[in-house]
Amino acid sequence: MNELLVRQIRAAAGRYLSAGAERGEIDRRRAAGRRFPDDDDRLQLRAARLVEQHEVPGQVLLATSPEESGPRLAERIIGATNDLQSVNFLARGLRAAACVARIWYSTGGPVQPQATGFLVGPSLLLTNHHVFPDAATAAGAFAEFGAEMGIDNDLPVHTTRFTPDPDTLFLTDEHLDFTLVVMRPGGDGRPPGQIFGHLGLIAAEGKLVVGDPVNVIGHPDGRLKEIAIRENRFTQRFDDFLQYETDTEPGNSGSPVFNDQWEAVGLHHSGVPAHDDSGTVLNLQGLPWQPEQGLAQIKWIANEGVRISVILARLGALTTNDTQRAVLAQLGAGSGLGSAPTMRTGVPAPRAPVATVPGAESVALTGAAGRPDAFGGRVRLVFIHGRSQQGQDPAQLRRMWAAGLNSGLTLAGLPTVDPQDVWFPFYGDRLVEVMESALPVEAPLSPSARGLYEQLLDEAARRAGMPAAGQVAVTENIWDHVVGTVHEPLGWIAAHTGVDRLVIRAAFRDVAAYLDRDDTRVAVLDQVLAGLPWSGPVVLVAHSLGTVVAMDLLTRLGPQLPVAGLITVGSPLGMDTVYSRLRAGGAHLPPIAGPWFNAWCPTDPVAIGCPLADDWSGLGAECAVANPHDRAHDIGAYLAHREVATAIGRLLG
Structure with missing residues (x-):
């Protein structure tokens, strides 16, 4: 038996076992009359998405009473889309089903139907890692489209086969149990997605709440295509996975999991087996199950899929070459991977600064100075921190930033940096001080x-x-x-x-407080200027509010401190509310700066105005990165990305 699949089954049981308290809370909400016992924010986002997509009958909104609010209103809206479906529900389901294929390959004997996969781009097929664990397995397989009963229960008249091309693109992840592979075109030169269509993957939240139905289309046990649309409810959300009550069989591995709007919300990968308190998987007789008994002897209690949004985030974090990134662009704008990083050329050469720096030397130094002979004396590396750093030790913060950067530099094959070689001007305490002195206590x-x-x-x-x-x-x-x-x-x-x-x-x-009062801004800039090296050139690396501070700082640097390059991460500079209030007077890089690179994470709320290329002039390059879910705005996570570290390392080189 496939050892990878056995590990996935046992891991699913472990997740189910660990989430007993959360299931208890869900049951309590359901007993209290909550039809969709999810968190309030999730309910409101789901309802808003349904309204935005015109999925809610107008009569429901018109009948809304002033007493309804919050979760009650959200549940009314969500329920309206579940109780009755427009007749186009069937047509949309058929369109989605056409993208689903039966996967054939050999496991040592004859080639047989083994699993399911589905098209997510004109030539991109998504399935499980335990289906295609390596490129060699994929190269020996084929995907069969149209393997389904006719409308009068007649057998398929014609099916079409396409073969994978793992040499062009093969991306896989064992933990998330997914594989994305390119499919070769057919004999007429067309990729399969031009014939059967493909599903658009969506990174945004709001596609599903606990209690929503889910629909699964696949090839259970290698049979012709089937759909599960009865007694199917999404029951529990994990960081990376979804669990739901839906009838599936082993051949459903690699099936798309849909909401009722036929948006793909998950990649089905495993059943959730019954288990004892220690997590031991049980068979149909309630005894410990052994792999040699086969999957049919497991007592199943639920099913599990990988969250599509998590797969997209992982794809964004993988190291890919230019050819692979061009292929990934097939996933479209909704995926967050629909285009390669935007490049601009013709960055203006430095010229006279906008202003000088009078009196900065009179401000007490509160940061950590770098060694003047660092990087061969050619350049100075400066970190400009963001908000909420008051009371912190600048030297410790500098070590944390350097640790993240060194992780990325190692991935990029570039020399690492010594934290003591970095300049770390510190304004965290000063920002809080001037804010509190300028504002009433109450x-x-x-x-x-x-x-x-x-x-x-x-x-x-x-x-x-x-x-x-x-x-x-x-x-x-x-x-x-x-x-x-x-x-x-x-x-x-x-x-x-x-x-x-x-x-x-x-x-x-904190961004609002900094931008609102000029005396606050001047105090912060003076504090940063006092912590800068006395000669250049400098490479500025800025995060969060620090990117706003850095952009203002460029208007105050004199010719004695030229800027060799600017790197911004997790920045709010893409919001016109921010860039319209900068000292430079808009979304254009002050001419004193060298090449500018920006990185942003689509789930980082502070960087939600990114990408910057549509609004800013002077931007050299930018890219989206996928930070961990619980560290979307974290500076260490940003600096650990190979793309970000490479941009910094090349300037230091």
């Missing part, structure tokens, strides 16, 4: 800063896909109510990115 922000903060949240939510009121054809009063309850900006951003509300609130609060 108010967290001044009225003008509060307005700016709300403007930032509103713009971030809109950039994250929150629809405007005019996008839905209902009466204005009713839609105002829907917007007020389902589309609250902070909740939308939190649900879209998976980042805690408090983290988002604090991040945008």
Whole structure:
């Protein structure tokens, strides 16, 4: 028996066993009358997505009463899309089913139907790692399309076979149990997706809540194509996986898992077996199961799939060459991988600075200075930190930044850096000090800063896909109510990115405070200037609020400190609320700066205005990276990416 599959089955049992407390909370909510017992933010994001996509009957919105709000309103909207379906539900399902193929290969004997796969691009097939664990297995297989019963239960008249081309692209991950492989074109030169269509993968949240039905299309036990649409409910969400109650069989490995709008939400990979308290898998007789008994003897209690959004994030983090990135662009804009990093040329040469730096030497140095002979004396590396660093040790922060960068430099095959060679100007305490002295104790922000903060949240939510009121054809009063309850900006951003509300609130609060008052801005810039090296050239690496500080800093540097390059990560500079208030007066790089590279994570709420290329001039290159779910805005995670470290290492070289 496939050892990889056995490991996946046991891992699924372990996840189920570890989530007993969460299932208890879900059961408590269901007993209290919650039809969709998910978190409130998830419910609101799901309802908003359904409204935005015109999936909700207009009568439901028109019948909304003023008393309905929050989860109650969200459940009403979600329920309306589950109770009755438009007749096009069937046509859309048939369209999705056409992309699904039966996979044949040999496991030592004759070639047989073994699993399922589905097209996610004109020539891209997605299936499980335990189906195609290596390129050699894929090279010896073929995918059969059209293997399904006819409308009158007649056998298929014609099926079409396509073979994988793993030499062009073969990306796989054992933990997430997925493999993405290119398919060769057919005899007429067309890739399979031009004939059978393909599914668009969507990285955004809001596609599913606990209690929603899920639909699975595949080839169970190698049979002709079948669909599971009865007694099927999404029951539990994990960081990387989904578990659900749906009838499947071993041949369903590699099947797409859909919501009722036929959006792919998961890649089915395993059943969840019954198990005892120690996690031992049980057979149909309630005794410990052994692999030699076969999968048919396992007592199954649920099923499990890999989250599509997690697969996309992992694909974004894999190291790929130019040819592979061009192939991945087939996944489309919704995947976050639909285009290669945007490159611009013709960065203007440095010329006279906009302003000089009077009196910066009078500010006390609070950061950590680097060694003047570092990097052969050719260049100085400067880290400019972000928000919420008050009370921290600058030397310890510098070591943490350097550790992340050294991870990325190692991946890139470039020399690592000694933390003591890096300059780390520190303004964290100064920022809090000037904010508290400028604001009343009883108010967290001044009225003008509060307005700016709300403007930032509103713009971030809109950039994250929150629809405007005019996008839905209902009466204005009713839609105002829907917007007020389902589309609250902070909740939308939190649900879209998976980042805690408090983290988002604090991040945008500090950006607003910095941009609102010129005396705050001057105090921060003076503090940073005091911690810079006294001669250049310098390479500036900035994170979060520090990218805004760095952009303002460029307007105050004199010719004695030329900038060899600028690297920004996790930046809010893509928001017009931010760049319109910069000292440079807009979205253009001050001419003193050298080449500029920007990196952003699609689930980082602070970088939600990225990519920058559409708005900014002077940008040399940028790319999207996939940070871990719980570290979407983390500086160490950003610097550990090969692309980011390479941009820095080449400037130091």
